[in-house]
Amino acid sequence: MRIKDEDKVNRIYGAAMKVINQEGFQGSSMTRIATEANLSPATIYLYFENKDDMIKKLFIHLKSRMGNSYFNSDADLSPSKGTFRTIWLNHYQYIMDNPEEYNFLENFSNCPLIGHIEKEHNQDYCPAFEALFEQAKSARLLQPLHNDIIYSLLFAPISQMVKKSKSEDRALTTNDLIQIFEASWKAVSQ
């Protein structure tokens, strides 16, 4: 008998993401995805219960990848402006390098199918954040705001700018980046 090829799951993930981003959720038929992954549609069902299951698991998979990407340089995590700038740039880099992934996450975190997954997996993908935020608040580096608020003030603007720049085919300059980070930092720092 053949050996189950665990990497096949990743091929499916990749194909699904590609198709969904290219043709939209509507156009993403299982057959289309299977073709993209060089598989028979039936094979997908050896690895996932059904389409919903596949999408959900893909979502979780990507969410975790994105969470990890914030800290992908193994720098120290001492609470300093520099640390936050690094993380912030990592985030920016991730969006730029993985536009399909990010797009997918953005598109589907609000859809009903995904909705209730987030709650279960919300905390496990970036526990490191919580710690860092708390330390920075204790050190009076950050304002004493709820973590969610800090997170929004820090990352939402750059995320939106990247999306806008992509949709308008206009790249962000280094100067843009500096301006956005400095302004975002003003918002959250003490």
Added chain:
Amino acid sequence: MRIKDEDKVNRIYGAAMKVINQEGFQGSSMTRIATEANLSPATIYLYFENKDDMIKKLFIHLKSRMGNSYFNSDADLSPSKGTFRTIWLNHYQYIMDNPEEYNFLENFSNCPLIGHIEKEHNQDYCPAFEALFEQAKSARLLQPLHNDIIYSLLFAPISQMVKKSKSEDRALTTNDLIQIFEASWKAVSQ
């Protein structure tokens, strides 16, 4: 499409939005939407070329409604922190009051179907903004940043917070609002 049936178009818009938000995009069949609007599916095709066309026009319609809502109080538009706070709160209020509409816009502004519409209609929905931003920059109220950047710094965080609070069934307090606005304002003001 003549004036007297403009109402029918609105009924279709309303039904489409309701169905899409209730059942998700997948469940939004033309027949289902027609039923919701008390129409025959065939009738929809008298007013729209096809489903894509309908969705696109619905999107533009809502985008414009949202753009107008920023200024729905007929206050003055002199460039002051108070004016921005009013606009900011109008935006917040709109999201809270029209969650279905906002949800729809958020969900679909990034999907391939919608993607290229925005460019054509990006400017027409808030020309007033441009003017206000320019004035405020001249008056050294706002930092000399690109309007898109100001827009992101000002509105992206609150938008994300509302989404998050909705998805977690946790309301934002008045205190949250004040904190978020003040921080956002710090980011953009001089």
Added chain:
Amino acid sequence: MRIKDEDKVNRIYGAAMKVINQEGFQGSSMTRIATEANLSPATIYLYFENKDDMIKKLFIHLKSRMGNSYFNSDADLSPSKGTFRTIWLNHYQYIMDNPEEYNFLENFSNCPLIGHIEKEHNQDYCPAFEALFEQAKSARLLQPLHNDIIYSLLFAPISQMVKKSKSEDRALTTNDLIQIFEASWKAVSQ
């Protein structure tokens, strides 16, 4: 708009029965049945909820047709051997004339899908039988047996013989019929 053609249901019934008898239950796809009925598969779903629903309703429809066939000559129903012979021959004639229908009923009255329908519809298709049997027992024409038993003794043998003769491509002679009826009558008569 088009007028819903109620006769279409009968076309579907006919096509379904034909296909099922020709290719067996396994081979009876909705598409195959639709083709046989000169319809689109989707059209069937305008008249039936789903395949099961269609089969069930077909079963009930045929069951009732068969029930009526016992009495299709408007002869008197006085309890006499002649009456029973007439009914018995009507039954025989029905099987011979509608082999597909009878076959269908025989095949599926024991399948799980159908199983519980019978109970609901068992009595309504031959209330006349009950009355006749009771009268005949009172008149000491029939033995005082349970109606089900009389029914089985009277009709099961001929039904089985017809099936066997069909499957072996050997017709029943008039003499066969007389012998079978007379023997069956001996079984139930007093």
Added chain:
Amino acid sequence: MRIKDEDKVNRIYGAAMKVINQEGFQGSSMTRIATEANLSPATIYLYFENKDDMIKKLFIHLKSRMGNSYFNSDADLSPSKGTFRTIWLNHYQYIMDNPEEYNFLENFSNCPLIGHIEKEHNQDYCPAFEALFEQAKSARLLQPLHNDIIYSLLFAPISQMVKKSKSEDRALTTNDLIQIFEASWKAVSQ
């Protein structure tokens, strides 16, 4: 297919029958049957050409089992009413004891798939019957009818009654049995 694996064939038969009776013909996938038999689906294909082949052989296998059951008490086979009563009761007992098997045989003896098998195997499963019937006719115990007719008169009623009683969850009493046998006997005896 060699002797030592004869057991595996029986495991397959058992599993197939169990699954078919439990889930109906529709639900009886090869994988499901293989699982029930603690085998790989591929293994079934070492013993049978394909699914049809398996079903047909299962049918023949069971038919022969049932044929033998008529004579499972090693009583004498002298042509007497007592002998026929014994055989008749054996038949009844078999149906009651092996409802799944009997159900399977009843359900599929008329389906197109099985149809033409019977002819080939009709005679080999109860050659003993032929002899007994002939002797009984010679001895003027039975009427001079065709064996098929005698067979139908004798066994069809009780078979139908058992099916009916099962489908209505109502057991046959000893009295019922006596009545049915005596009436059936009246039909065929001289």
Added chain:
DNA sequence: TATGAATGAGCCTTCATTCAT
């Protein structure tokens, strides 16, 4: 204009069967 009936294409999923070990 307006409609309900009708449909062909396509979707998700399953299944009998084969592959490769």
Added chain:
DNA sequence: AATGAATGAAGGCTCATTCAT
């Protein structure tokens, strides 16, 4: 011989769209 992975074809059903009134 035996198996679990893999698959192409097909099935039930839905849907955007058109027909015919």
